[in-house]
Amino acid sequence: MLNIVSLKNVVKTYVRGKHRVEVLHGVDLEIATGEFLALMGPSGSGKTTLLNLIGGLDRADKGEVVVAGERLDKLSSGKLAKWRARNVGFIFQFYNLLPVLTAERNVEVPLLLTKLSGRERRRNVQAALALVGLSDRAKHKPGELSGGQQQRVAIARALVSDPKILVCDEPTGDLDRETSESILGLLQLLNREHGKTIIMVTHDPRAADHASRQSYVDKGRLNGVMRAAA
Numbered sequence: 001m002l003n004i005v006s007l008k009n010v011v012k013t014y015v016r017g018k019h020r021v022e023v024l025h026g027v028d029l030e031i032a033t034g035e036f037l038a039l040m041g042p043s044g045s046g047k048t049t050l051l052n053l054i055g056g057l058d059r060a061d062k063g064e065v066v067v068a069g070e071r072l073d074k075l076s077s078g079k080l081a082k083w084r085a086r087n088v089g090f091i092f093q094f095y096n097l098l099p100v101l102t103a104e105r106n107v108e109v110p111l112l113l114t115k116l117s118g119r120e121r122r123r124n125v126q127a128a129l130a131l132v133g134l135s136d137r138a139k140h141k142p143g144e145l146s147g148g149q150q151q152r153v154a155i156a157r158a159l160v161s162d163p164k165i166l167v168c169d170e171p172t173g174d175l176d177r178e179t180s181e182s183i184l185g186l187l188q189l190l191n192r193e194h195g196k197t198i199i200m201v202t203h204d205p206r207a208a209d210h211a212s213r214q215s216y217v218d219k220g221r222l223n224g225v226m227r228a229a230a
Contacts (some may be wrong), residue, residue: 004164004197005031005054010063012049023049025220026063033164036191036198038208041217047201048169050217054199055167056084068164085113089158093170095150097142097157104129104138107157114161128156131194132186148179155186159196166190168200172207184210 012024023046031037031054039047052058053065056072065072068087075083097106104125111121129135132152142150151171158166168187172180188210190196200211208214216223 002033003030004033004035004068005029005199006064006066007050007053007060008064010050010053010060010065012046012053012058013061023220024053024060027220027222029215029222031197031199034191034195034197036188036210036212037200038211038214039199039201039217040203040205040208040214043203045217046220047217051167051169051199051201055088055090055165056080057090085110085161087164089161089163089166091151091154091158091166091168091171093173095142095154097150097153099142102139102141103134103145103153103156106142106153107160110157110161124160124162125156128160129153131159131190132156146179147175148182151175151179151183152186155183155190159190163196165197165199168198170202171200172202172204180204180207 007027007029010024010027011022013020013022027050029050039050041047049058053060054067056067060073063073070083072080072083098109107125107128108121111124116124126135129138132155134149134152134156137145137149142153145153171187172183175183184207187198187200191198191212198211200207202208
């Protein structure tokens with residue numbers, strides 16, 4: 001199976017005050033197309049930085065970052081933004097929905113920068129909301145939805161442009177256990193039945209067990225222990 005993500009000797013450094021802090025130290029990572037990978041590690045380990053590099057939200061200082069056939073470290077800012085829009089769906093802990101918009105309008109937002117007609121956008125939005133089980137909540141605003149429903153809207157928004165990769169940063173971190181299980185089950189469905197490559201940062205071992213593979217990040221390095229989830 002071909003790799004959709006390949007990182008080689010990746011280094012990332014941030015400037016904090018007068019100090020330079022190297023967050024990632026020569027990381028190598030390969031992720032196969034259609035894989036569900038959980039990145040685990042303590043706070044400050046570099047796992048979210050790694051996720052942001054894969055999703056094209058940040059740039060490596062050194063090394064090679066190849067995702068979905070593109071050398072991200074070589075793309076201009078404009079080309080990188082277009083690449084993200086085509087290839088990556090983002091799911092965050094706190095949903096990032098616009099409170100004044102309905103669920104369907106929130107889901108439509110990524111499509112507003114495309115050349116799709118209004119009818120095509122509506123069709124894609126309806127399909128995405130149906131996939132996450134929220135067709136009957138399309139006209140509701142975020143404040144009228146539960147936390148789990150809001151996260152499902154966020155997942156529909158991530159899916160609406162049919163990206164190759166979903167990057168998820170603590171997607172169940174703000175949810176109770178029962179709702180978390182529901183969201184993780186949905187991610188498994190998207191991975192197994194719809195072929196989405198999923199990369200999920202989590203601190204929760206029970207969440208990580210839903211992935212097909214786990215990797216541990218500590219002090220800016222992958223520890224080399226990667227195991228299939230039970």
